[in-house]
Amino acid sequence: MFDIQEELKKLPGKPGVYIMHDEKDNIIYVGKAISLKNRVRQYFQSSRNKGAKIEQMVTHIRRFEYIVTDSELEALVLECNLIKEYRPKYNTMLMDDKAYPFIKVTVEEPFPRVMLARKMVKDKSKYFGPYTSAGAVKDTIELIRKLYQIRGCNRKLPRDIGKERPCLNYHIHQCKAPCQGYISQEEYRESVNEVIHFLNGNYDIILKELEERMEEASEALEFEKAIEYRELLTSVQKIAQKQKITDTAGEDRDILAVAVEEEEAVVQVFFIRGGRLIGRDHFYLKIAKGETQSEILSSFIKQFYAGTPYIPPRLMLPEEIEDLAVIEEWLTKRRGHRVRLIVPKKGTKEKLVELAKKNAQLVLSTDKERLKREEGRTIGAVKELEKLLGLTGIVRMEAYDISNTNG
Structure with missing residues (x-):
C-alpha cells in the first residue's frame, strides 16, 4: 500500500512536477513546485486554508508521483504538457502555446533573419525554445542584433539589394546592411552560425564579453x-534557463537512462510525443553483480519493446549498448519503419538524458523498498507459483472464477 506520510518524507527539496492519483489510479491533479518537498506537504497539512476545491481533491488522493526538473521554468512547461495530455479533474487549463514564444532563425534564406515567433511551423527555419518569458526573448533578440548585427527586416535578399536606403538599425550598429551589399553572404553566414551557437546554449563567451563591456563602461x-x-x-x-522539457524538433522519441546500486537497477523512460514530454515510467530490475549499464540497457530494451504497442523512431541512450545494430534492425522490423538508437553528445538531447538519469537515481535511492514490494507481488509471485507447481519458465498465466458453475 502507498503510505502517503512515509512518501512525503522522501520528497526532494528540488523543483519539479507532482502528479496526484485517485483510488482508481486516475490522474486528478498536476502541479509544479520550486521545492517538491515543501509544496506537496502543504496539501496534507490540516492547519492550512486550502480552499474548497483543494480540500475536496485531497480526500480523493491515494498516491502521488513526481518528476524532478532542473528549474522551475522546466517544471512549468512540463506541467502544461501533462495537463493537456491527461486533463486532470481538479486542474484549471493553462494558457495556449502562444504564451510560450520561440526564437526563429530563417536559415533557409540567403541572408537569414532572427525574430520572435509565436508558433513553430515546418518552414525549414530553426526554432529555439519555447521560452516562458517573452520579454527575455525580445531582449535576447536585441542583444543578438547588437552583438552580431543580424537583420530583422522583411526585405527579400539578394533580390532587393540596393533598392532602398539602409534602415536605422544600420546607423545604430545593429545591422551590417546586407541590403546594400556591405557584407558578403559568406561573412553574414558566419555571424548567423555564431548566433545559432549561442542559442544552442553556449552562453559563457557572451556572458564574459558582456561583463567585460560593463566593467569597461563603468571605468570610463x-x-x-x-x-x-x-x-x-x-x-x-x-x-540560459531555456527549456529542455519541450523538444522543438516535434518528433516522437523515448529517453532512457539507468541507475545502478549493487544488484539492483532502475531504468527511467521519458516518453516524448510530438516534441512534448507527456509522461514517464520507471522499471525496477534485479541484476547480476558487476553487470554494466550497457548490458542492463540492452536487456531492458529487448524485454520492454517486445511487448510495448508503440515504438518511436528514436531511442536516446546515455551510452552505447551491445548488439546495437542487431537491436536497431529488430526494432525496425517491429515498427515497420526505421528505428535508430542514439547517444547524444551535446545540447538539449544530452540534457534530457541527464535529466532521466537524475530521476532514475532518485527513484532508486528513495523508492527502493516500495519497488521491492511491487516486484514481490509480480515477479516474486510468479516464481513462488512455479515452485509450488513444479514448473519452470512460466511466461503466461490465466485464472478463471468458477464459483458460478457448481453452487
Whole structure:
C-alpha cells in the first residue's frame, strides 16, 4: 500500500512536477513546485486554508508521483504538457502555446533573419525554445542584433539589394546592411552560425564579453551604457534557463537512462510525443553483480519493446549498448519503419538524458523498498507459483472464477 506520510518524507527539496492519483489510479491533479518537498506537504497539512476545491481533491488522493526538473521554468512547461495530455479533474487549463514564444532563425534564406515567433511551423527555419518569458526573448533578440548585427527586416535578399536606403538599425550598429551589399553572404553566414551557437546554449563567451563591456563602461564613467550591458546580461542569464522539457524538433522519441546500486537497477523512460514530454515510467530490475549499464540497457530494451504497442523512431541512450545494430534492425522490423538508437553528445538531447538519469537515481535511492514490494507481488509471485507447481519458465498465466458453475 502507498503510505502517503512515509512518501512525503522522501520528497526532494528540488523543483519539479507532482502528479496526484485517485483510488482508481486516475490522474486528478498536476502541479509544479520550486521545492517538491515543501509544496506537496502543504496539501496534507490540516492547519492550512486550502480552499474548497483543494480540500475536496485531497480526500480523493491515494498516491502521488513526481518528476524532478532542473528549474522551475522546466517544471512549468512540463506541467502544461501533462495537463493537456491527461486533463486532470481538479486542474484549471493553462494558457495556449502562444504564451510560450520561440526564437526563429530563417536559415533557409540567403541572408537569414532572427525574430520572435509565436508558433513553430515546418518552414525549414530553426526554432529555439519555447521560452516562458517573452520579454527575455525580445531582449535576447536585441542583444543578438547588437552583438552580431543580424537583420530583422522583411526585405527579400539578394533580390532587393540596393533598392532602398539602409534602415536605422544600420546607423545604430545593429545591422551590417546586407541590403546594400556591405557584407558578403559568406561573412553574414558566419555571424548567423555564431548566433545559432549561442542559442544552442553556449552562453559563457557572451556572458564574459558582456561583463567585460560593463566593467569597461563603468571605468570610463559611462554609467548609462554600463546599466544597459547589465540589463542585457540579466536577460541572457534568464534565457540560459531555456527549456529542455519541450523538444522543438516535434518528433516522437523515448529517453532512457539507468541507475545502478549493487544488484539492483532502475531504468527511467521519458516518453516524448510530438516534441512534448507527456509522461514517464520507471522499471525496477534485479541484476547480476558487476553487470554494466550497457548490458542492463540492452536487456531492458529487448524485454520492454517486445511487448510495448508503440515504438518511436528514436531511442536516446546515455551510452552505447551491445548488439546495437542487431537491436536497431529488430526494432525496425517491429515498427515497420526505421528505428535508430542514439547517444547524444551535446545540447538539449544530452540534457534530457541527464535529466532521466537524475530521476532514475532518485527513484532508486528513495523508492527502493516500495519497488521491492511491487516486484514481490509480480515477479516474486510468479516464481513462488512455479515452485509450488513444479514448473519452470512460466511466461503466461490465466485464472478463471468458477464459483458460478457448481453452487
